[in-house]
Amino acid sequence: MSDIYANARSTSGTSIRRRDVNPTSGMCPICIKECTVLCEVGKSAFRGREVLYPEPEQFGDSTASSNKDYGLDWSDFQIMTDVVGAKGIAADPDLATFPNVDVTTKLGGIPMLVPAYITGLGSTDVARRYWDSCAIGAAISGTIIMPGENVCGMDPETKFDGMGKVSHSDELTRRIESFRSFWDGKHGDVGVQTNVEDQRFGVDVYALSKLEVNIIERKWGQGAKAIGGEVRISDLDKAIMLQRRGYIVNPDPEDPAVQRAFKAGAFRTFERHSRVGMPEQRSFVEDIEWLRSQGAKKVFLKTGAYRPAATAFTLRVASEAKIDQITFDGAGGGTGMSPVPMMNECSVPTVYLFAQVMHGIELMRSNGMYVPDISFAGGFVNETQIYKCIAMSNYGNNPAVKAIAMARAPLTAGMKAQYFAELAEEGRLPLSFAEKYGSDPEQFFVAYSELEEKYGKDVKKIPSGAIGVYTYFNRIKVGLQQLMAGERKFRLDLIDRSDLAALTKHASEVTGIPTVAEIDMDCFDEILLG
Template identity: 70%
Template sequence: MTDVYANARSTTGTSVRRRDVNTLSGMCPICVKECTVLCEVGKSAFRGREVLYPEPEQFGWSTAASNKDYGLDWSDFNILSRLRGAEGIEPEPDIALFHNADIESKIGGVPLKIPLAAGAFGSTDVGKNNWDALAIGAALSGIIIIIGENVCGVDKESVFTDGKVTKSPEMERRVRLFKEYWDGKYGDVAVQTNVEDQRFGVDEYVLSKLDVNIIERKWGQGAKAIGGEIRVSSLDRALELKKRGYIVLPDPEEPVVQEAFKDGLFKTFERHSRVGFPEERDFVEDVEWLRSIGAKHVTIKTGAYRPVDVAWTMKVASEAKVDYITFDGAGGGTGMSPVPMMNEMSTPTVYLEAQVLKCARILERAGKYVPDISMAGGFVNETQIFKAIALSNFDGNNGRGPFVKSITMARSPLTAAMKALYFYELAEKNRLPRDFANKYGNNPEKFFIAADELKEEYGSKVGKEIPWSAVGVYTYLSERLGLGLKQLLAGTRKFKLDLIDRSDIAALSRLASEVTGIPMMHEIEAELFEEILTS
């Protein structure tokens, strides 16, 4: 596998002068002094650590992810359609219609209209800037949304008493926006807490003061194996965050650093979070404590760590009886993860799910508790959702259905929010692309296809209290993913989500078959031809 992007990546704003690069290094075959093109090496000579990250100038209004081909992804599987019969519905032409398929799910006891969760969107600016769209869109769609780590600690207006947070207007805003449009049944808002959050007492605050039901312990993410990071463009802000206990680099208290910042040598500080080192007994007690102070659901969000860590996580989660675990595969990303880590570290999603399922089956055979699973890591469409859920259902799992009950997405809902907001702004300025306006109209009432549907229920709130960006998120989640998933269920003639299983997919590559145990397309039902044709 060649790495032609090793020295030029769009995420870091780098490129090369020649197209025929060395396939090992990604460098031009001939590198010359008189070249103004900034490759990774060249830009690093000027900006050093900045080139480890997605372009700093885009922070807050962009997302980033890997551009590496891992050699195995969801396109290595195909969904198998059926001609005859129907499950989960009466096999009648006027009844077995795709829009009658049931795509509801339940993870950790939380019902979902669509088998999705969105998040986690924490203290990084891209989450804060798009929260209205994400929270309201998730509430309208009936899914879980996760408020990510460090929100209280980074909130400028947070109030601390004896080192514990007693008020955070930003956290209150985030919870309130979701609950304002939540039906009280489908989906919910979860709060993710890391080492710093636990020290600040965020768990107690959101459970007692904000009536949050779900606490998600943050153990990691697929995009990186270090703590959460944001950029800070103010010296005063950097000093404040360091005083609150965060790691801020370079050290804003150093006079030479302050001078360099004021002189414009660099324009942003990095705020880093610490990583936790969980222990089994401590975590079991931690879950018991969270439940004792009011948590109705306790979950884990973990990254794509090596296989022994996957197994240990499943063991500890089983012992603690957490409601569900989110496993996040390599390849995704949201705000600010080091580009080399996103590309070259951690387990890609299909490999990761195969490891998780192996653990789940071992626990099940041993008669031990198996928590529900949500898979994350680069998901964007309904075919990937279908395949990931079907892969996890082993012959009905003794009636429990798929191990994977939902898919967690971050980048794609953010993209829906940002795109919807930008096109609304363009419409306000009468600057929509001509082709777009000619096809779909020049105002949001026309080009958001779900506008009339939402107006029937929410009236004049649509486009005002419910911003058009939220309409965009709802349209993506419900109108595209939800409806698309129903069509796939109908195509397999299985009209309830928990009926799809491993027999509904086929591997298209030997590697996909080897990793997951799914037969190759040419192997599926091959032994039945003789029986069918000669009986």
């Protein structure tokens, strides 16, 4: 596979002068002096380490992902629709209609109205700026949202006690209360994700005791990277504060030479890095027991797309600790500033990771081990991908995957909705959009009247971004209902591996799903000839 993007990527804001690049290096076949185009090599000559990350200038209002073709994704499988009978509902044409399909699920015992939820919105600016959109959108959609790592540590107003533990955080409080302002108390929930820094600060105890959260999610890493969370800091005083709190900040904000360079405009942002966990079987089990003793009603684990041996280790210790749910995050995405080379070149791509996890789960079941609920993350954006992942996880004992975890997609829905609402208020909507969908949010949000019927005057309190997130999740719900009705399966727990066929031999070999040429051929002749 040629690496034609090695020297020019939209994520790093680089391009090339010629189209016919060297397939190995991605460089122009002839590189000349009199060229003002910034390729990866050229931009690196000026900006160095900044080019490792998605465009720094867009930090706070962007999300990023890889653009590498991993050779296998969910499009390599086809859903096999049916025409005979119905499961989960009476085989009656007046009843077996797609609006009657039940797509509700439970993740770690928590009821959800749609099998998708929002995870890992931590201390990045984009998560902070669009939190209300995502949190309230999740609440009115009846699903879970998980504030991510470092929220308290990044909050300048966080108060610490004499032991260095968090005693109050305005930002984490805001995030919890934002979700609960529209939560029905039954569907979905809001928890708190914790990494090494958060545990050192006692964020878990604070969240459980002061904010009365029900869910704590431990974080070992994520699919886009395995080096800890990163954000950019544009304020010198804040960079110094974070370094003194114990974070890794580059370059050193307390170095006089660095301060002079920053004030002179040689660079505009510092990098803040957090440390990675070093999980051990015994200590992890003890930690989960301790969390429950502190009042955690549900304990989740978020882990990345590490090598297969690490996945086996994760499943084993999660089983021993009897945690409620594990999120496996496939390679390729990020909400903040995951290094571009890591997003492209590191970790196990989602479908390959899925196959490894399913192998492990079947092995666990056959040996009588406890199996936590599973959710998957890693580039999911629509109902077909969600259907395929959940169905492929059902070997006949109900789907192991109960829901799909998302970050970039709902963030994009919230950002886009908020931006267009702002454009409408300023009278600057694109003419083609306004002519097609209207110039008022009450017109162009197709779900507005539905929310107005449910919430009455309080609909005005729902941010435009949250309406966008709700409408996006509603599209996923209806899309799933249509796919499942086409398969004649009217409950989410009924979809299974028999619903799918692989389009390539490679997809079949990795997952064990038969190809389109093979599926049902063992019974085809018998059915035909009676």
